[in-house]
Amino acid sequence: MALRVGVIGGGQLARMMIAPAVELGLDLRVLAEDEGMAAQLAATEVGDYHDLEVVRAFVADVDVVTFDHEHVPQQVLRALVAEGVAVHPGPDALQFAQDKLLMRARLEELGVPQPDWAPVRDASELQAFLDEHDGQGVVKTPRGGYDGKGVRVVRAASEAQDWLDGLADGEALLVEELVGFVRELAQQVARRPSGQIVAYPVVETVQREGVCAEVIAPAPHATDRLAQVAEEIGRSIAEGLGVTGMLAVELFETDDERILVNELAMRPHNSGHWSQDGAVTGQFEQHLRAVADLPLGDTAPHAAWSVMVNILGGPQSGSLGERFAGAMEAHPSAKIHTYGKAPRPGRKVGHVNVTGDDLDDAVYVARAAAAHFD
Amino acid sequence: MALRVGVIGGGQLARMMIAPAVELGLDLRVLAEDEGMAAQLAATEVGDYHDLEVVRAFVADVDVVTFDHEHVPQQVLRALVAEGVAVHPGPDALQFAQDKLLMRARLEELGVPQPDWAPVRDASELQAFLDEHDGQGVVKTPRGGYDGKGVRVVRAASEAQDWLDGLADGEALLVEELVGFVRELAQQVARRPSGQIVAYPVVETVQREGVCAEVIAPAPHATDRLAQVAEEIGRSIAEGLGVTGMLAVELFETDDERILVNELAMRPHNSGHWSQDGAVTGQFEQHLRAVADLPLGDTAPHAAWSVMVNILGGPQSGSLGERFAGAMEAHPSAKIHTYGKAPRPGRKVGHVNVTGDDLDDAVYVARAAAAHFD
Numbered sequence: 115m116a117l118r119v120g121v122i123g124g125g126q127l128a129r130m131m132i133a134p135a136v137e138l139g140l141d142l143r144v145l146a147e148d149e150g151m152a153a154q155l156a157a158t159e160v161g162d163y164h165d166l167e168v169v170r171a172f173v174a175d176v177d178v179v180t181f182d183h184e185h186v187p188q189q190v191l192r193a194l195v196a197e198g199v200a201v202h203p204g205p206d207a208l209q210f211a212q213d214k215l216l217m218r219a220r221l222e223e224l225g226v227p228q229p230d231w232a233p234v235r236d237a238s239e240l241q242a243f244l245d246e247h248d249g250q251g252v253v254k255t256p257r258g259g260y261d262g263k264g265v266r267v268v269r270a271a272s273e274a275q276d277w278l279d280g281l282a283d284g285e286a287l288l289v290e291e292l293v294g295f296v297r298e299l300a301q302q303v304a305r306r307p308s309g310q311i312v313a314y315p316v317v318e319t320v321q322r323e324g325v326c327a328e329v330i331a332p333a334p335h336a337t338d339r340l341a342q343v344a345e346e347i348g349r350s351i352a353e354g355l356g357v358t359g360m361l362a363v364e365l366f367e368t369d370d371e372r373i374l375v376n377e378l379a380m381r382p383h384n385s386g387h388w389s390q391d392g393a394v395t396g397q398f399e400q401h402l403r404a405v406a407d408l409p410l411g412d413t414a415p416h417a418a419w420s421v422m423v424n425i426l427g428g429p430q431s432g433s434l435g436e437r438f439a440g441a442m443e444a445h446p447s448a449k450i451h452t453y454g455k456a457p458r459p460g461r462k463v464g465h466v467n468v469t470g471d472d473l474d475d476a477v478y479v480a481r482a483a484a485a486h487f488d
Numbered sequence: 489m490a491l492r493v494g495v496i497g498g499g500q501l502a503r504m505m506i507a508p509a510v511e512l513g514l515d516l517r518v519l520a521e522d523e524g525m526a527a528q529l530a531a532t533e534v535g536d537y538h539d540l541e542v543v544r545a546f547v548a549d550v551d552v553v554t555f556d557h558e559h560v561p562q563q564v565l566r567a568l569v570a571e572g573v574a575v576h577p578g579p580d581a582l583q584f585a586q587d588k589l590l591m592r593a594r595l596e597e598l599g600v601p602q603p604d605w606a607p608v609r610d611a612s613e614l615q616a617f618l619d620e621h622d623g624q625g626v627v628k629t630p631r632g633g634y635d636g637k638g639v640r641v642v643r644a645a646s647e648a649q650d651w652l653d654g655l656a657d658g659e660a661l662l663v664e665e666l667v668g669f670v671r672e673l674a675q676q677v678a679r680r681p682s683g684q685i686v687a688y689p690v691v692e693t694v695q696r697e698g699v700c701a702e703v704i705a706p707a708p709h710a711t712d713r714l715a716q717v718a719e720e721i722g723r724s725i726a727e728g729l730g731v732t733g734m735l736a737v738e739l740f741e742t743d744d745e746r747i748l749v750n751e752l753a754m755r756p757h758n759s760g761h762w763s764q765d766g767a768v769t770g771q772f773e774q775h776l777r778a779v780a781d782l783p784l785g786d787t788a789p790h791a792a793w794s795v796m797v798n799i800l801g802g803p804q805s806g807s808l809g810e811r812f813a814g815a816m817e818a819h820p821s822a823k824i825h826t827y828g829k830a831p832r833p834g835r836k837v838g839h840v841n842v843t844g845d846d847l848d849d850a851v852y853v854a855r856a857a858a859a860h861f862d
C-alpha cells in the first residue's frame with residue numbers, strides 16, 4: 115500500500131506537493147482549513163488545525179504528518195508526537211520557525227552569523243537598543259508574521275508603541291539591527307529523519323513591499339566562497355535544529371561579503387519554487403522524499419539560470435484564465451503555476467518559472483509572462 | 489471556474505495528466521474502468537466506456553473530452569459529437585489510430601511513406617502478398633492490438649490461419665512487408681483545435697518482445713535531414729488527419745535512410761515519457777494544453793540527452809516500495825515515475841527518466857535504476 119503523507123494546511127504549498135506525490139506513488143492527504151482551497155484535490159478532511167481532536171482524526175489515517183505552514187500550535191504537535199505519530203518537521207525543530215525570538219536565541223547558541231538582536235518588552239528597552247544601533251532598528255512580532263506583516267522599520271520606540279501595548283505578560287517583541295544588505299539570498303536544504311542532507315545552490319531573492327517578488331537561481335555573481343558559506347549555514351541549521359523536510363534559510367548579504375541569517379522556514383518556500391522547473395529534483399518532491407524518509411534526490415540545476423516571478427493579486431479586469439492564455443501564447447517557454455485561488459490585491463495566486471542559458475533573457479521572459487496578470 | 493477536462497480511461501496516461509493539470513489549474517476528471525486504477529485520484533466516475541449512457545453521464549460535467557487509450561467505440565464518440573460535446577481527438581481523426589487498415593489507406597492517400605501493405609481476407613490473399621515479399625510479412629489485427637499483441641511475423645499463410653478463421657464477414661487482416669529497419673524512431677507532435685502545431689525532436693525507441701523498453705531523446709546520430717523528414721511526417725499527419733492533442737508517429741528507419749510510418753497514437757505515448765523530465769513542456773502538459781485549446785508550450789529539450797527506461801512487471805520478491813527506495817538511494821538523479829499498479833509479469837508499472845550531457849552515463853543510470861525493479 116502506498117505510504118500516506120498527511121499535510122496540515124490546504125494552501126498552495128500543499129497543492130504543489132500533489133504533482134510529485136502522484137509520480138512518487140505517495141498517497142497525499144490534506145487537512146484543509148476550508149472547502150475549495152488551493153489543495154482541494156487532495157483534501158480528505160476540512161477542519162481547524164488548532165483543534166487537537168480534528169488533527170487527531172486526520173492523522174489516524176496517515177503514516178507521516180507534515181505542513182503547508184508553521185501555524186499548528188506546539189501543544190497539538192506535542193500531543194501527536196506523544197501518541198507516536200511521525201511528525202516532520204517535529205515540534206522541537208518547528209518551534210524555531212514559529213517564533214523568531216526562540217530562533218535568534220538558538221542560532222546564537224549555534225554560533226550562526228545573524229544581525230544584532232534583542233527581546234524588548236517595553237519602550238525603554240526598545241529605545242536603548244535603537245540608541246546603540248544608529249537610532250534605527252527592525253521590530254518584529256515573534257509569531258504569526260508572513261509577507262512582511264509583523265515587520266516594521268522604526269527610528270523611535272514610539273513607532274512600535276501599538277505592538278508594545280498589545281504584548282501579554284511575559285511576551286516580548288524582537289528588535290534587530292537594520293541590516294544594510296546589498297541583497298537578500300536564500301539557501302534551501304533538505305534533511306531526512308535518518309540524517310541525510312542535500313543542499314540546493316544559494317539563490318537571490320528580491321522582495322517588494324515585504325513580499326517575495328523574484329528569485330534567481332543560482333544567485334548571480336555568487337563566488338564559490340559565498341555559495342559554500344551559505345550551504346554551510348543551511349546544513350548546520352538543519353542539523354543543529356534537527357529539521358526534517360525542506361528548510362529555507364533567508365539570508366542577508368552585506369557589502370563586506372558577510373552572510374547573516376534573517377529567518378527560517380521548515381517547508382517548501384517561495385524562494386525554492388524555481389526548482390520545480392529548474393532542478394533535477396524540485397523542492398516539493400524533495401520535501402515529500404525527506405518527510406517520508408526516502409533517499410533524497412539530486413539538487414543540481416539543469417539549466418544555467420532559473421528565474422521565478424510571483425503572480426500577485428491577479429488582473430484588475432478580465433479573468434485569470436484569459437490572462438493565462440495570453441501569457442502562454444506570448445511566452446511558450448514560461449512555466450506558469452497557478453494556485454486555484456481567487457485573485458485579491460497583493461495575494462500570491464501563482465508564479466512563473468523560466469530557465470535558460472542567458473540570465474537576461476530568462477528574467478525578461480519571466481517578468482513579461484507575469485506581467486500578463488497585472 | 490477552472491476548465492474541466494474529462495479523460496476516458498483510468499490508466500497511467502490519465503494518471504500522468506494529473507500533475508500538469510494541477511499546475512495549469514485545469515480540473516481533470518477521469519472515467520475509470522474500475523476502482524483503484526492508476527488515475528484513481530482524479531476518477532470522478534467508474535463505468536464502462538462502451539456504454540453510451542455511462543459516457544454521456546460522465547461528459548455532462550466536463551468542458552472537453554480526451555482519452556487514456558483509443559478503445560472508445562466510434563458510435564459512442566459520434567453520438568457525443570452530435571450532441572455538441574468537444575471531443576479531442578475527434579472520432580474522424582481517432583479512427584485512424586483505432587484501425588490500422590484505415591490508417592494504411594489514409595496515409596497512402598496523404599502520400600506518407602510506409603511499408604508495402606494489403607488487406608487480406610483469406611489464406612490465398614495472404615500467401616499472394618508473402619510470395620511478392622520474399623515469402624515473409626507481418627500480419628496484424630487491425631484493431632485492439634497493443635504491446636505487440638496482434639502482431640505476428642509469418643513466413644507462410646498457415647501461420648496466421650487462426651486469425652483468418654476468426655474474421656467476421658467483411659473484416660480483413662493487415663499484412664505488411666517485413667521491414668529490415670536499422671532502428672525504430674518516434675515523432676511526437678501536438679496540435680490544437682485552432683490549428684497550432686508544435687513538434688518534439690525525433691526519438692529512438694527500442695522494443696523488447698513487442699514492448700517499448702527504452703527511449704533516447706533526441707535520436708542519436710540523427711542527421712538534420714532525418715530530424716526534418718520525421719518532423720514533416722508528424723506535422724503532415726497531424727494536419728492531414730485533423731488530430732487534436734498529442735500525436736505519436738512510430739517510425740522505422742531503414743538502412744537506406746528512408747523513414748516509414750509504422751503506426752499512430754493520438755494521446756501521450758510511451759515514446760514521449762522522456763519529455764516529463766527532459767523537455768520544457770512535457771507531453772502530458774502539452775496534451776492538456778492542446779485539447780483545452782490553450783497555446784502550446786516550448787518543446788525544446790533542456791538537456792543534451794534524455795533516456796527513458798520502462799519498469800516492467802516489478803520485483804520477483806520484495807515490494808515495489810522497497811525497490812523504489814533502493815533505486816532512489818543508488819541513483820539520486822533518476823526520476824522514477826510509478827503508476828500505482830500491482831506488479832504482474834510484463835506489465836508496465838512505471839518508468840525512469842534520466843537527463844544529462846553524456847548519453848552513455850544517462851543510459852547507464854536509467855538502466856541501473858530500472859534494474860532495481862527486476
Ligand SMILES: Nc1ncnc2c1ncn2[C@@H]1O[C@H](COP(=O)(O)OP(=O)(O)OP(=O)(O)O)[C@@H](O)[C@H]1O
Nearest residue numbers: 229252259260261262263265290291292293321324
Ligand atoms: N534586520 C533587518 N534588516 C533589514 N531588513 C530587514 C530586516 N529584517 C527583515 N528585513 C526586511 O523585511 C523582509 C521581511 O522580513 P521577515 O522575513 O522577517 O518577515 P516575514 O513576514 O516573516 O517574511 P516572509 O515574507 O518571508 O513571510 C525581509 O525579507 C527584509 O527585506
Ligand SMILES: Nc1ncnc2c1ncn2[C@@H]1O[C@H](COP(=O)(O)OP(=O)(O)OP(=O)(O)O)[C@@H](O)[C@H]1O
Nearest residue numbers: 603626633634635636637639664665666667695698
Ligand atoms: N512491418 C513491420 N516490419 C518489421 N517490424 C514490424 C513491422 N510492424 C511491426 N513491427 C515490429 O513490431 C512492433 C509492434 O508493432 P505495432 O507497433 O504495429 O504493434 P502494437 O501492438 O500496436 O504496438 P504498441 O506496442 O506500440 O502498442 C513494432 O514496434 C516493430 O518492432
Ligand SMILES: [Mg+2]
Nearest residue numbers: 262364376377
Ligand atoms: Mg521572510
Ligand SMILES: [Mg+2]
Nearest residue numbers: 636738750751
Ligand atoms: Mg507500436
